Amino acid sequence: MRKIILNVAVSLDSYIEGPNGEYDWCFDDQDYGLTDFFKACDAIFIGRKSYELIMRTDPKMFAAMKIYVFSDTLHDPQADNVEILRSADFKNRVEEIRSQEGRDIWLFGGAELVEAFIKNNLISELLLSVHPVILGSGNPLFTNIKERINLVLLGAEQFSSGLIQLRYIIKP
Incomplete structure (x- = not known):
């Protein structure tokens, strides 16, 4: 079974976007x-807003991957x-996509999609950069998660910039 990996950049105060949606x-x-992460994945799960942002800023970013956009309003996939x-x-x-042959699947986000995956116990790993x-405000990574979720640390890597990557699984 393919792994679904949430790989996301997050501020120290757990925002994935600044107050105006910025990623600067x-x-x-x-x-x-x-x-290496891109090489390990051949598909991406992404929400409509994140998808539309990518299509406006760098439409070829995920050209080598199968892109699954979660939306009830989007009608033209554009690719x-x-x-x-x-x-x-x-x-x-x-579950059907996860059981197909292939490499890992990148859960890109946004926050509402991450919430749905967590609530349905569909995340294999979390890779948090x-x-x-400290942004002070913006779009938080975890919204409407009302129950404790215990994690197991698989590893941590510190970079010279001060960024730390944390790799977790959800404790069974």
């Missing part, structure tokens, strides 16, 4: 393991490698 606080001075998934068949389709910045 995310470091891009090093690779931070992204090249051959894109499939739109509706909320009505969310869990069944995710914690940036040494």
